[in-house]
Amino acid sequence: MAGAFTLDGTYIHLKPDDSARAMEGGDRFWATIQERTDLDEGRLMGATGQSKDWGHWERHPAGDEILTLLSGEIELVLDTLGGEQRALLKPGQTFIVPRGIWHRAIVKEAGQLMFLTPGAGTEHRPVDKHVASRRD
16 A cells, blocks of 8 residues: 655546556646546546646546635636636635636635546647637
């Protein structure tokens, strides 16, 4: 049995067979995320520091994303067909980002964000590029 770890340094891959595998998280993980195929099935759980606004939009066509703010304060911005929607998250609050919706975060107070996200197909676009949301 492995020892205890923190979710900001180690992420968990929750596999479709109901098993879980710990893997190195952090900056090195995100630098190679586009090349990873081991996460195409199941979900990824971890935590990341939130010290500055996200420099990109992201969306997850494979499923909903669950975000729980552990500390700090962030404003989630969702780019929906009906226009931008915003939700302020305070410590302990959780938000479900629907499948296929572009979203980003504005940091009001630095803190930690825990995520549970589909592993396959995550897409990114720059914040300054306006693209109407689609569920395709």
